Amino acid sequence: MLDTNDRIPQSNYDPYHDGALPNPFPGYDMLRDMGPAVWLTKYEMYALTRYSSVKQALNDDTNFVSGRGVMMNEQLNNLLVGNTLCSDGDMHTRLRKVTAAPMTPGALKSLQDEIRMESEGLVDRLLGDRGGRFDAVKDLAQYLPLKIVSNAVGLAEEGRERMLEWSEAAFNCFGPENERMLRSLPVLGEMVEYANNQAVRGKLRKGSWADAILDAADSGAVPKEAVSVLMGDYLVPSLDTTISGIVSAVWHFDRSPDQWDKLRNDNALLRNAVNEVLRLEAPLQGFGRYVANDVQMDGVTIPKDSRVICFYGAANRDPRQFENPDRFDIARHNANMHLSFGFGTHQCLGMNLARLEIVSLFTALLSRVRRFHVRNEKRLVHNLVRNYELLEVEVEFD
Amino acid sequence: MAKLTFVTALGKATTVDATAGETLMRIALDNGVTGIEAECSGSMNCGTCHVYVAPQFLDWCPPRSESEEDLLAIAASELRDNSRLSCQIVMRPEMDGMVVHLPESQF
Numbered sequence: 001m002l003d004t005n006d007r008i009p010q011s012n013y014d015p016y017h018d019g020a021l022p023n024p025f026p027g028y029d030m031l032r033d034m035g036p037a038v039w040l041t042k043y044e045m046y047a048l049t050r051y052s053s054v055k056q057a058l059n060d061d062t063n064f065v066s067g068r069g070v071m072m073n074e075q076l077n078n079l080l081v082g083n084t085l086c087s088d089g090d091m092h093t094r095l096r097k098v099t100a101a102p103m104t105p106g107a108l109k110s111l112q113d114e115i116r117m118e119s120e121g122l123v124d125r126l127l128g129d130r131g132g133r134f135d136a137v138k139d140l141a142q143y144l145p146l147k148i149v150s151n152a153v154g155l156a157e158e159g160r161e162r163m164l165e166w167s168e169a170a171f172n173c174f175g176p177e178n179e180r181m182l183r184s185l186p187v188l189g190e191m192v193e194y195a196n197n198q199a200v201r202g203k204l205r206k207g208s209w210a211d212a213i214l215d216a217a218d219s220g221a222v223p224k225e226a227v228s229v230l231m232g233d234y235l236v237p238s239l240d241t242t243i244s245g246i247v248s249a250v251w252h253f254d255r256s257p258d259q260w261d262k263l264r265n266d267n268a269l270l271r272n273a274v275n276e277v278l279r280l281e282a283p284l285q286g287f288g289r290y291v292a293n294d295v296q297m298d299g300v301t302i303p304k305d306s307r308v309i310c311f312y313g314a315a316n317r318d319p320r321q322f323e324n325p326d327r328f329d330i331a332r333h334n335a336n337m338h339l340s341f342g343f344g345t346h347q348c349l350g351m352n353l354a355r356l357e358i359v360s361l362f363t364a365l366l367s368r369v370r371r372f373h374v375r376n377e378k379r380l381v382h383n384l385v386r387n388y389e390l391l392e393v394e395v396e397f398d
Numbered sequence: 399m400a401k402l403t404f405v406t407a408l409g410k411a412t413t414v415d416a417t418a419g420e421t422l423m424r425i426a427l428d429n430g431v432t433g434i435e436a437e438c439s440g441s442m443n444c445g446t447c448h449v450y451v452a453p454q455f456l457d458w459c460p461p462r463s464e465s466e467e468d469l470l471a472i473a474a475s476e477l478r479d480n481s482r483l484s485c486q487i488v489m490r491p492e493m494d495g496m497v498v499h500l501p502e503s504q505f
Contacts, residue, residue: 104472105444105445105446105472105473105474105505106472268432271435271437275437333427333428333430334424334427334428336427336435336436336437336439337439338439339439341438342441343438343439343440343441344441345441347438347441347443351437351438351443351444352437352444355437
C-alpha cells in the first residue's frame, strides 16, 4: 500500500531499529514535529506520536478498531483476533466483563494484604540478607508478579515457570515483522500450544482467573471458541509490564534523589509518582489500530483500511500536553493523563492490579530506603517492552 | 471566572477558579486539590474520581450514564444519591459557586 495522502509527511525512520529502541525519544521527537501522523515507509503504517493524535485514536473505537488486531504484523493479528484486546463493540464488552472481573478494585481487595505482606517481606530480605545489593529486575521487580500474579492466573507449575519467557516473546511478536519478531515466534508458538492443551479444565487451579474463563464459556458468557485466545489476555501482559514499571521507578529515583526525598517526606505523592514513572517510561511503547473509515486528524485524513501505530511512549512526552516533558517530577499536576495504560474502552484491564503491586512495593521501600545507587545496567532491546535485562543497585537504608 | 469549591471529608474547603469546558476532575488536579485520583485519566474505567455534588447543584449536571452507575457501584466510598464521577461533569459558566464534597477514600 502506498500513502496517497500527500499532506501526510513520510519518513524512512525505523522506530524498531536496534539503535532506536534503547532510547526511542529523539526519534519520537522528530516524528512528532513532522505532523499529527507520519507515514512510515518501511512498515507502511502511520505513526501517531502526538498526544492529541494517540488519544483521538484510542478514544474513537468506531473508526480506529481493534477487531482486526492491534499488532504490527498480520500473522499475530490473525492469531489473536477474538480476545479482549482484539475485539470491538458488544463482543468486546462481553469478553471484558469476564476477563476484567478479577481486576476490579473490589475484587482485588482479597489480594491486597497478601501483596503488602509479600512486599514487606521481600524488602526486609533484600536489605537484611542481601545487605541492600540486588538486581532490581530479577530480585525486586519480578518477585510479586511471579509469586502472586502468576499464581492467581492459575496455570500448573510448568506453565507458571514459563510465563515470563512467553510474555517477552509474545510482545516481541506484537511488533513489526523484524528479526526480533521472527526469532520470538517459536516461543510464542509454545505458549499458544500450552493455552490450547494445558489451559483446560482440571489442569488449571480451581477458582483461578484462567479457570473462570472456562466457567464463563460453560455458562455462555463468552463463546467457547474464544477460550484459547482469551487465555492470551492473561498469559501475555500480566507480568512484564508491571516489572518494567517497577524497574523504571528504581532507575529514575537513582537519577533524581531529590524526588525520592520529596516522596519520603510526603508518602501521599506515591500514586502520582507511579503515574509519573509510567508517563516517562511507558512499559509498552505502543499498540496499533486498524482504520475502518477515513478519519480527520488535526487537518489531515487518515485513510480507510490503513493501520496506525499509537506510540504511547511518544504521546507521554509531547510538550503540547506535558510541560518540560522529559523532566521527572513526582508532583506533576497532570501525570495521571499519561496514556501508558491506553485510554478508553480498551484501557489496560490489569491497571488496578499493576498499580497495587507497584504501590505496595514502593510503600515498603519508602519506609527503609534512603538512596538507590545504580551500579550496573543493561537495557533490554525489545520491540514493545521498555525494560532492563539487568539493573544492579546498591541501596542505603535505615 | 466561575468558582468551584472542593470540600474534603474532614471539612477543609478549597475554592478554585474553574475553566469552562474542563471536567471537575481536571480542575481539581490542575489546582492541586488532593482526594481525587482519576487513575484511568477519564476513560471511565476506575471509579477513583468519585465526588458528592452538593444537592442544589445536581440539576446542572448531566444524568449518570450506565457505565458511570456501574463504576459508582464499586467505588470505595459510600454510594449516595449525589455520587458522581468528576471526570463526567464538564464545567459550565452557570455552575459558578458549585460545591463538591470529596469522599474519605478513593480506594
